[in-house]
Amino acid sequence: MAAGGFCKLPNGSVVVALNLPSPGAEGSAAVRFLVHAQNRARALTRLRNLGLRAVYLRGNAAPPTPDEITAVLHHPDGLIWRTAPDSGAGAVTELWHPIRALLRRPAEPVS
Template identity: 70%
Template sequence: MGAGGGYTRQPDGSVVVALWLPGPHGGERGPVRVLVRAANRARALTRLRNLGLRAVYLRGNAAPPTPDEVTAVLHHPDGLLWRPAPAAEWHLWRPIAALLRPPPPHAAVT
C-alpha cells in the first residue's frame, strides 16, 4: 500500500503521522486519511501494521498533518483516527476500528 503523507513533531517529542491510504476491503470505501500519534515515525507505522495494514510506509513529508488534524488526534484517547478522503466538511474523524470492520452486507431486495 503506497502512502502519501507526512508527519509533524510535537513539543513533547512525540509525532503525528498523517497518511493517505486506499480503503480496505478492495478499496470499496475509497481512499482514507489516517492519523496516528506515537513516540516516533517507526512506532506510528508499526501501530498501523499491527492492525493489519501491512504494507504501509511513509516516504518524505509531502502531506504533513494540518493543525486541525493534529488537534483531532491529540484529543482522541487512542491517538489513531481516519476519515474518507477527500474529506467534506461533514466527514468526522472516526476511530480506526470503524475502518477495519467489514462493510455491512447488502440487503437483498425482495
C-alpha cells in the same frame, strides 16, 4: 497514491498522516489515517499491527494540518481515520472515526 507526512510535536512525539486506499472499497476511494506515537517508526508499527502491512512513509508531502493534529491528540486511542478529501474538493465535512469503526465493518456479500 499513498501520500503522507508527519509533524514533530514540542514534547518529542509525532503525528503521522497517511492517505491509503480504503481496505474495504474498490476504485479510487482513499482513507486518511492519523496516528499519534512516540516516533515515526512506532506510528507505522501501530498501523501494521492492525493489518495494514504495506504501510511506508516516504517524504513529507502531505503532513497533518493543525486541525488534524488537534483531532488525533484529543482522541483516547491516538489513531483515527476518515475518507480522504479529493484534490479538487473544498473543506471536508466528515467527522473523524476511531480505528475500531473501520476494522469492524462487515464484508459486503458478493452477488
